[in-house]
Amino acid sequence: MPRRRRHAPATVARMRGELLNWYHRNKRDLPWRQTTDPYAIWVSEIMLQQTRVAAVIDRYTAFLQRFPTVQSLARASEQDVLALWSGLGYYRRARMLHKAAKAVVSDHAGAMPTTSDGLRQLPGIGSYTAAAIASIAHNEPIAVIDGNVERVLSRIQGWHSHDTISEAAVRRKVDEFAQILIDPNHPGDYNQAIMELGATICTPRNPQCLVCPWAKECHTLGEHQTPRRAPMTARDTACALITRETETGTEILLEQRSSDNTVMPGLWELPSMEPPGSLATGLVLTVRHAIMQVNYTVRVHSIDAGHLQQSPAHRIWISADQASSMALTGLARKILTRIGIIRRPHQSRSIAPPAMTRVV
Numbered sequence: 206m207p208r209r210r211r212h213a214p215a216t217v218a219r220m221r222g223e224l225l226n227w228y229h230r231n232k233r234d235l236p237w238r239q240t241t242d243p244y245a246i247w248v249s250e251i252m253l254q255q256t257r258v259a260a261v262i263d264r265y266t267a268f269l270q271r272f273p274t275v276q277s278l279a280r281a282s283e284q285d286v287l288a289l290w291s292g293l294g295y296y297r298r299a300r301m302l303h304k305a306a307k308a309v310v311s312d313h314a315g316a317m318p319t320t321s322d323g324l325r326q327l328p329g330i331g332s333y334t335a336a337a338i339a340s341i342a343h344n345e346p347i348a349v350i351d352g353n354v355e356r357v358l359s360r361i362q363g364w365h366s367h368d369t370i371s372e373a374a375v376r377r378k379v380d381e382f383a384q385i386l387i388d389p390n391h392p393g394d395y396n397q398a399i400m401e402l403g404a405t406i407c408t409p410r411n412p413q414c415l416v417c418p419w420a421k422e423c424h425t426l427g428e429h430q431t432p433r434r435a436p437m438t439a440r441d442t443a444c445a446l447i448t449r450e451t452e453t454g455t456e457i458l459l460e461q462r463s464s465d466n467t468v469m470p471g472l473w474e475l476p477s478m479e480p481p482g483s484l485a486t487g488l489v490l491t492v493r494h495a496i497m498q499v500n501y502t503v504r505v506h507s508i509d510a511g512h513l514q515q516s517p518a519h520r521i522w523i524s525a526d527q528a529s530s531m532a533l534t535g536l537a538r539k540i541l542t543r544i545g546i547i548r549r550p551h552q553s554r555s556i557a558p559p560a561m562t563r564v565v
Contacts, residue, residue: 212385212422220422221388221395227418228398233258233405236266238397243317243342244275250337251298251329258404264293276315278306287472287532294496294535296469301329319343341393348383349396353403355379356429358386360407363424365431372431435498443504444475444536445513446489446544448525455525457546458510459537460518468496474537476513476520478506490543494536505540 212220232238235258237249248268252261268289272278278286283303290299305327309317318324320343324335332350339345348354355376359365362382364375388395406413414426447458459473487506494501523531529538529547541547 216422217386220386220419223418224398224402225388225391225394228394228401231405232397232401236262241342241393243319243338245269246338246341247317247330247334248302250334251302252293254298254334255295256293260293264289275306275309275317278303279310283471284532288530291472291531291533292535292538296472298329304328305330321345321347337396340387340396344392346387346389346392348380348387348392349400350379350383351400351403353400353407354383356409357399357403357407357419358382360412360425360429361419361423363429365429437495437498437500439500439502441502441504443478443506444540445478446475446505446507446540447510447513448507449510449522451524453524455546456522457525457528457541458513458520459523459528459531459533460516460520462534463518469534471532472534472537473531474534475505475540476516476518478508479514490540492536492540492543494539496536501536503536503540505544 237246240246249261249265252265252268271285271289272281281303283300286299286303287296290296293299308327309315317338318326319339321332321335321339324330324338325332330338336345336347336349340347340349358379359375362378364378386395386399402417402419406417410428412427414420414423417423420426445458449456449458458476460476462469462472462474464470487508489505489507492503492505494503525546528541533541538547
């Protein structure tokens with residue numbers, strides 16, 4: 206069981222001041238830090254879950270340009286929402302965000318709840334997201350606890366996790382300690398500051414203890430022991446790049462994942478090819494792509510449509526210019542971007558929804 210390390214009120218007050226001073230001098234200039242709009246904060250927090258900040262910035266901006274209010278998001282189709290989410294991964298987040306927006310409009314007259322308790326009643330909003338929105342947008346003095354915060358506070362207290370039992374015990378102590386440290390006068394800034402500290406200074410590997418504002422309070426000063434991550438597995442697969450030239454330009458063949466698929470249902474991808482090991486011709490490129498605990502080596506082959514095996518999947522021809530507006534899997538977007546068929550996110554432009562030609 207982790208030992209309790211109590212901090213005197215004067216120490217807690219000093220730690221708050223040190224952290225906030227550091228934050229105001231060193232915080233990154235991120236677009237979601239320029240607003241107190243709870244909807245915009247909500248979008249950013251959902252996007253940032255398990256996703257790098259650099260990957261979120263362009264997507265966040267494009268998403269709010271397309272859906273500037275919770276009402277506009279609620280009116281959108283799921284495919285439109287998924288299209289703007291494509292490339293961020295963990296698509297269930299987008300579906301739950303869309304579902305919650307509809308709930309805000311139908312059950313709350315279009316106004317998001319203003320408390321963390323109220324926000325937790327919405328689909329897909331857990332304690333962390335609710336605390337982030339409520340503290341930043343409404344100054345509720347409630348602590349956020351994500352992986353960064355848990356790591357910072359565990360190191361401050363000298364707590365280590367070796368197995369699931371001690372990890373759960375550490376989490377309970379982190380919850381208590383986090384709520385003690387929260388600055389009641391500036392809860393939003395404090396929460397953003399401690400997350401920023403974990404993201405940029407108190408990192409999982411090689412923490413920069415010499416420049417940490419809390420170094421003199423830290424009982425670890427370096428990395429701490431955590432549970433071992435499950436090993437990644439490797440898998441080989443292949444997909445088909447099938448294009449054709451029309452009077453209006455190049456079209457590409459895509460197929461839709463089944464709606465009852467447990468992974469990325471309803472998203473569009475390049476047709477799969479089996480067995481991948483037997484393919485020796487038409488290799489365009491090889492990419493590596495990680496999904497959860499699997500590292501895929503994907504070989505992309507250019508073939509004629511007539512050589513593609515039959516499949517119950519829904520397939521369509523889509524113009525290359527409009528492919529970027531599709532709800533693509535992250536792998537499909539990566540492949541089409543590298544080939545040059547679609548633009549990178551920062552090169553994208555607003556276009557009309559694609560006109561689809563069904564493959565019979």
